[in-house]
Amino acid sequence: MSLRQMEYFVTVVEEESFTRAAERLHVTQPALSHQIKALEKSVGGALLERMPRGVRLTVMGRAFLPHAEIAVRSAVQAQRAARAAAGAEGGELHIATLHSVAVGILPDVFARWRRAHPGVALVLHEYATTEALEERLERGVADLAVGPAPSRQWQGPVVPVGEEEIVLVVAFDDRLAGRTSVRLTELADRTWVRCAMEAVIDGQRFLDWACAEAGFVPRTAVRTEHTSTAVRMAAAGVGVATAPSHVVRGAVGEDCVVLPVDPPWRRALTVFSRVDLTGAAAAFADVLCDAWPHGNSGSSNAGGAGWCSATSSLSGV
Numbered sequence: 001m002s003l004r005q006m007e008y009f010v011t012v013v014e015e016e017s018f019t020r021a022a023e024r025l026h027v028t029q030p031a032l033s034h035q036i037k038a039l040e041k042s043v044g045g046a047l048l049e050r051m052p053r054g055v056r057l058t059v060m061g062r063a064f065l066p067h068a069e070i071a072v073r074s075a076v077q078a079q080r081a082a083r084a085a086a087g088a089e090g091g092e093l094h095i096a097t098l099h100s101v102a103v104g105i106l107p108d109v110f111a112r113w114r115r116a117h118p119g120v121a122l123v124l125h126e127y128a129t130t131e132a133l134e135e136r137l138e139r140g141v142a143d144l145a146v147g148p149a150p151s152r153q154w155q156g157p158v159v160p161v162g163e164e165e166i167v168l169v170v171a172f173d174d175r176l177a178g179r180t181s182v183r184l185t186e187l188a189d190r191t192w193v194r195c196a197m198e199a200v201i202d203g204q205r206f207l208d209w210a211c212a213e214a215g216f217v218p219r220t221a222v223r224t225e226h227t228s229t230a231v232r233m234a235a236a237g238v239g240v241a242t243a244p245s246h247v248v249r250g251a252v253g254e255d256c257v258v259l260p261v262d263p264p265w266r267r268a269l270t271v272f273s274r275v276d277l278t279g280a281a282a283a284f285a286d287v288l289c290d291a292w293p294h295g296n297s298g299s300s301n302a303g304g305a306g307w308c309s310a311t312s313s314l315s316g317v
Contacts, residue, residue, distance in 0.1 A: 073140030
């Protein structure tokens with residue numbers, strides 16, 4: 001099998017169509033079909049099931065796809081890394097991150113990057129969970145990731161950037177609006193706006209875990225897909241929401257009340273990659289660290305991840 005055949009296969013899967021894949025690859029459809037059949041012959045079975053409208057993966061295809069993606073994207077990344085190491089301008093730097101980080105942190109960082117490195121375009125890939133972020137980076141979607149420290153099994157480099165503070169969000173007319181901080185036990189009778197992007201601690205959603213530690217079960221008023229939506233709902237008085245403090249600024253500005261938790265909730269923010277950060281990737285990490293409001297705290301453990309408070313250090317995020 002060849003790298004080109006794997007590229008053709010990945011493109012057909014992404015486009016869900018031989019016709020669209022051929023157009024994207026600038027080859028004829030018969031030539032594309034021939035290469036896919038040759039690839040299937042080399043692996044010993046069908047990878048794609050041809051449907052009346054489009055294609056779908058076979059069992060073998062699902063097993064083969066992640067490895068093909070890594071091979072194809074690693075080749076592209078190798079070319080970008082070589083150009084960057086040689087000091088060449090141009091090309092793209094692909095960055096994977098969580099939606100909350102994209103909303104709250106990266107706009108200013110990207111603006112700084114464009115001023116300092118106008119010849120290198122940035123491509124952003126956003127994900128809802130840390131698990132999806134790590135999985136997609138491992139499969140070669142991006143050159144680096146920006147987010148909470150990855151799992152302890154992560155084999156690549158991890159660069160600490162600083163810490164995110166997780167805060168409570170309430171409406172202006174909330175009975176707690178005038179407070180400087182709130183203990184979680186004071187919220188046992190409240191309803192919550194929950195987000196699908198909420199972190200996971202030891203198999204539990206973070207708020208479920210934290211409230212259980214405080215001795216109660218949170219009552220959910222509404223569930224949202226995005227953190228920024230949860231913040232908007234809380235600002236309107238639907239319930240209490242949790243969010244990184246930078247997302248609150250990026251999502252709603254001054255339209256709500258932010259309440260720190262006592263003891264505070266914090267988690268490490270890092271840059272991590274599959275390979276050593278060089279060239280444009282290393283330069284981006286430097287720009288991010290310089291842009292972070294509190295500088296590089298150095299508090300992140302390169303081998304682990306977690307939330308922390310005044311009394312505990314939690315893994316599994």
